[in-house]
Amino acid sequence: MALISPSRRLRRTPFSDGVEAAGVKAYTVYNRMLLPTVFDSVEADYHHLKSAVQVWDVACERQVELRGPDAARLMQMLTPRDLRGMLPGRCFYVPIVDETGGMLNDPVAVKLAEDRWWISIADSDLLLWVKGIANGYRLDVLVDEPDVSPLAVQGPKADDLMARVFGDAVRDVRFFRFGLFDFQGRDLVVARSGYSKQGGFEIYVEDSDIGMPLWNALFEAGADLDVRAGCPNLIERIEGGLLSYGNDMTDDNTPHECGLGRFCDTQTAIGCIGRDALLRVAKEGPVQQIRAIAIGGDRVPGCDRPWRVTADGKPVGQITSAAWSPEFDTNVAIGMVRMTHWDPGTQVQVETPQGRREATVQENFWR
Amino acid sequence: MALISPSRRLRRTPFSDGVEAAGVKAYTVYNRMLLPTVFDSVEADYHHLKSAVQVWDVACERQVELRGPDAARLMQMLTPRDLRGMLPGRCFYVPIVDETGGMLNDPVAVKLAEDRWWISIADSDLLLWVKGIANGYRLDVLVDEPDVSPLAVQGPKADDLMARVFGDAVRDVRFFRFGLFDFQGRDLVVARSGYSKQGGFEIYVEDSDIGMPLWNALFEAGADLDVRAGCPNLIERIEGGLLSYGNDMTDDNTPHECGLGRFCDTQTAIGCIGRDALLRVAKEGPVQQIRAIAIGGDRVPGCDRPWRVTADGKPVGQITSAAWSPEFDTNVAIGMVRMTHWDPGTQVQVETPQGRREATVQENFWR
Missing domain, CATH: 2.40.30.110 (Aminomethyltransferase beta-barrel domains)
Known part of the structure; x- marks a missing residue:
């Protein structure tokens, strides 16, 4: 393997100091940000993930924030999944498609309020598509990338570790739901989600300055749980069928080709930009x-x-x-x-x- | 330095086999594609670039192609540079701005014909912004990323090397102009441009299959010129004041902050999406x-x-x-x-x- 050349363009994260201190060996680049890929070895990291608990710097899951009266309308324009029944406090996995039904991203949408959403994105500058659509359709909505960096806690002991830092109430957060939990006087969005099948949480760390304090608090609280720095694990994610945008699908593919047809309510997702194209796909099948x-x-x-x-x-x-x-x-x-x-x-x-x-x-x- | 983990998502280029055979030591990731950064050492590469000739895999300068009746109108919507006087066969460096005047990219626009343009992009998914705008404004234009991969030939001996492969007529191509030159029966766009101050060309290699044949032809023709595989050189580009999008500027910055005010014809660039915001900036100054x-x-x-x-x-x-x-x-x-x-x-x-x-x-x- 070749080396990776550091530059400001490959953005560091609020947790990079912790990642380096933990001895990261390799990175990939994801949304123009550093994403660790190996600490010990991919295989050793895999065994540890399945038996203990890891803290992952997934700040590269950048957020696209939609705020304003047209936020919900815009969100529905982006995806063929019907969002009408989605309540605040819920997370939905949403295929995002262009006007031909091609996949532009496969993020998790986080509904903070009727007029405020985060889209927690996979590896493409979805912000630019959303800004272009908002501008072109003259929607009354602000679109930007806020200072929010997800930190994942994954593995069979994730509940135990999280409870020590955020209190036992965090155990009651259900899958793909989130709650607000206090850390050092700040309310953080904590969702039961993550890019593994081992269970765990994603903490949406608002404001970079609290990144390392939270990182350190998790490691201090979890010493006896063998908590380690980790990262999305190639072996585990393939075993679990967790797709990777840019690897397993690109904008050449429809959601149906990606096995995401169950997230396409093409009949009822009125307003979705790719709806016409996907009605055709749904009829004929991939x-x-x-x-x-x-x-x-x-x-x-x-x-x-x-x-x-x-x-x-x-x-x-x-x-x-x-x-x-x-x-x-x-x-x-x-x-x-x-x-x-x-x-x-x-x-x-x-x-x-x-x-x-x-x-x-x-x-x-x-x- | 840490290692870079290979994956399909960090796209290889039509020239990657040549780059590897030449002993690339480090990469960066640029537009989700591998961009070499070091062959011998940054300093040795620098001395060689200034004295001989190098072939650079800059396929990561992806193209956004605009085709159709509204192509020129769309191109002008994207930039505050007045494009009315631009003839086919010309390349223009164009700041691309959003509605607030924030820089989204600083590409080179290549005017192939009145209704066909390539935008040779810096490091952001400009394709998504352009597609969003084209969709939102219902423009009659096709927008996509074609199979075009630039290969740069840079250094004081660039003219000599290029003339051996494309004929002496290539010496007559003027700065930021391009001509069509034959290679193995294909017409390739060859522009006098590149991301160094040492002079040279960029060959827009259409169709990946011709990538390695062209790479090999350049190395065979240039053996006695000490041609080597190279890449944009950090030292040389800073000396020459060549800005890097994502490093030296982001969407937080206006073109005027970046010293690109001379490329902003804000009074006359009618239709530019960021014009209102930039009129204000031009008046007050950064x-x-x-x-x-x-x-x-x-x-x-x-x-x-x-x-x-x-x-x-x-x-x-x-x-x-x-x-x-x-x-x-x-x-x-x-x-x-x-x-x-x-x-x-x-x-x-x-x-x-x-x-x-x-x-x-x-x-x-x-x-």
């Missing part, structure tokens, strides 16, 4: 779709470009994320497969940089 | 502006976050790019300085991670 794929043989290398999936030598799809899973004793992978070969159990071949491998389309992800 | 700053003492560390600039202990600005210059025997830097302290010769202090340094506001950049 011709390719994301699938869990097990790749045979020993450990595959890192997937830094799409790997062709073939059957009898003909292209039928591509792999975009892959890793060796110690728990499931196979290479776990995420790929886009054409309908002719997407049925569970279908045998295909994957052209990795180390040669062709046999692979099997799975019925489900591994957890 | 209260802070980008300046060349020489930082005393020995070699400063890499500038990975803004460094405070102070005078008598009070904040008067910030440094956002800095490097030791072997040629000018000082630390060269780019910073934003308040009007009270921006006159040439003003003494200020810079708070680097290694302590406070004396510094001097320069009249001009170093070349």
Whole structure:
């Protein structure tokens, strides 16, 4: 692996000092911000995540804030998910699509109030799309990126650690709900959510100055829980079928291709910019779709470009994320497969940089 | 320095195989694409750039293509620079601003035809802003990112190398003009431009499949010119005052703060979305502006976050790019300085991670 050159453009986060002190070994760049990828090793981090509790600097999940009388209208223009029944205090996973139904992002929308929303974004400058739409449609709404940096606490002991810092009431926060919890005199949004299947929370840290005090408080409170600095784990997220925008999907893909059709209420999401295009897609169905794929043989290398999936030598799809899973004793992978070969159990071949491998389309992800 | 974790999301380019074979040591990420930063060392790369010729993988300068009857109208909506006199075959450096006059990007616009433009972008997803505006204003224009990857040839021997591959006519291309030149039966846009002050060209490589053949042709033709793989060089670009979007300016800044007032024809750029805001700025003038700053003492560390600039202990600005210059025997830097302290010769202090340094506001950049 090559080195990463530091510059202001690859933004540090309110937690970077803590991340460095914890011995971060590698980064990726996400929304022009540093996102740690390895502390001990991807595999050691994985075992620890599944057995203890980790604190993750996911400040790169930047927020797009919508404020004003047209905030809810604008939010519905962005997504085919019907938001009418969504109450303040809820988080919704929302595909965001352009006028052709192409995925622009797959964020979590946080409804703070009827006229105030945060969109906690995946890796694309969604702010620019939202600002352009708000401007073009002359909506009465302010759109900007506030000083809010999510910090995730993930793992089976996440509840215990969080309760020590925020009080036992935090245990009662339900999945994809949030509450306001005090830390050093500030009310912070704490949601039960996160980019792992091990359970946990995301703390929306408002105002950077409180970042390191909170980081330190979590580590002090969790010493006997073996709390460690961690990060979204490649192996665990593939096992759990957590998609990565830019890896497993791009603006070339519709939500239906990404298996996100259940988040598209195309009939009722009136006002959604991509609705016409998606009505067509919903009617005909996608011709390719994301699938869990097990790749045979020993450990595959890192997937830094799409790997062709073939059957009898003909292209039928591509792999975009892959890793060796110690728990499931196979290479776990995420790929886009054409309908002719997407049925569970279908045998295909994957052209990795180390040669062709046999692979099997799975019925489900591994957890 | 930490490592960079490979993934599909950090996109490879049509030239990545060549870059790797040339022994790239470090990358940055630019428009979610890999951009090399070091081959030998930043300083050795700098000396070579100034004496020979380098081939740069700058595919990360992605293109936003505008096509259709409203293309020219849309282009003028994006920038305060008056484009009415711009002929096909010209390249214009254009500040792109939002409705408040905040910089969204500082690209080069390439006018292919009245109804077809490329915007060769700096590091932000300008595509999303342009798509949002086109959609909101219901313009009759197609907006997308085509398969076009710039390859730069920079350095004092750039003309000689290019002439060997594209013929002597390439020597006649004037600064910020382009011509169409044949390579293996394809017409490629070749412009005299680039992100250095050493002279050279940018080849807009259409269709990825021709990337490595062109890369190899340049290296074969230039063996006796000591052609090497290179990249935008931190030292050289600071000496030359080449700004970096995301480093030296963000959407917080107006073009006037960035010293780009000469590219703002605010009176005549009718239709520009940020015009009202910029009329106000042009009238009052900015209260802070980008300046060349020489930082005393020995070699400063890499500038990975803004460094405070102070005078008598009070904040008067910030440094956002800095490097030791072997040629000018000082630390060269780019910073934003308040009007009270921006006159040439003003003494200020810079708070680097290694302590406070004396510094001097320069009249001009170093070349």
